Amino acid sequence: MLSHLVYVSVRKKECTDEEIDKILSACKRNNPKLDITGVLLYSKTHFLQYLEGDYKEISGLYEKIKTDDRHKNVVLITTGPIEERTFPSWEMGSKEISEDKVEFQTDLTEAEAKTFQDIISGKNQEGNKSLHLIKKFFK
Amino acid sequence: MDLAKDEIERKIKDINAIEFGDSVEDVSSSLLIVMTLFEIDDDPRVIKACKYKLFEGIAILKKLGDEAKAKEIENKIKE
Numbered sequence: 001m002l003s004h005l006v007y008v009s010v011r012k013k014e015c016t017d018e019e020i021d022k023i024l025s026a027c028k029r030n031n032p033k034l035d036i037t038g039v040l041l042y043s044k045t046h047f048l049q050y051l052e053g054d055y056k057e058i059s060g061l062y063e064k065i066k067t068d069d070r071h072k073n074v075v076l077i078t079t080g081p082i083e084e085r086t087f088p089s090w091e092m093g094s095k096e097i098s099e100d101k102v103e104f105q106t107d108l109t110e111a112e113a114k115t116f117q118d119i120i121s122g123k124n125q126e127g128n129k130s131l132h133l134i135k136k137f138f139k
Numbered sequence: 140m141d142l143a144k145d146e147i148e149r150k151i152k153d154i155n156a157i158e159f160g161d162s163v164e165d166v167s168s169s170l171l172i173v174m175t176l177f178e179i180d181d182d183p184r185v186i187k188a189c190k191y192k193l194f195e196g197i198a199i200l201k202k203l204g205d206e207a208k209a210k211e212i213e214n215k216i217k218e
């Protein structure tokens with residue numbers, strides 16, 4: 001069953017930007033095999049990850065992610081069935097969040113970029129509830 | 140599998156497992172997570188777990204001397 005899962009966590013001080021690059025490399029290496037897509041957002045102090053894929057796969061991945069010692073206090077925000085993927089071409093995009101400007105470092109379609117930009121800027125008020133919290137959480 | 144029940148149980152388990160640490164910065168970072176779930180979730184069991192954890196964090200903040208931050212969160216809970 002196609003589902004999504006969102007969690008937030010506290011980024012440990014030891015988790016440098018280089019460590020985040022390693023996380024993203026691992027996502028890009030492993031997620032296609034599991035048919036998982038999504039986005040990892042991070043600030044200096046927090047992570048927020050949005051995963052989409054088969055329910056069992058993303059649930060299993062979530063339990064594994066919780067044991068990663070680069071973050072702590074991992075909390076599930078929401079999970080459940082979805083009709084279609086929001087980021088179908090994104091094996092794991094990433095962005096360090098600032099409120100005013102979002103520049104993407106990953107390959108994604110123009111439609112996906114627009115969806116994300118609208119969410120971050122607060123223009124998209126009709127979409128998925130869990131995505132709206134991205135803006136709220138990092139504000 | 141009852142997905143809704145599973146989701147609620149996992150959220151409560153995650154919230155209960157939070158350890159705030161012993162610095163204002165650490166406590167504040169974790170409180171933000173709990174407050175996020177407290178504000179967006181609509182299940183009374185999840186809200187209850189969040190509230191309990193928020194007060195735990197507030198008590199630690201007060202012990203650490205950040206009365207202003209503690210008061211700010213207390214007011215948000217009452218809203």
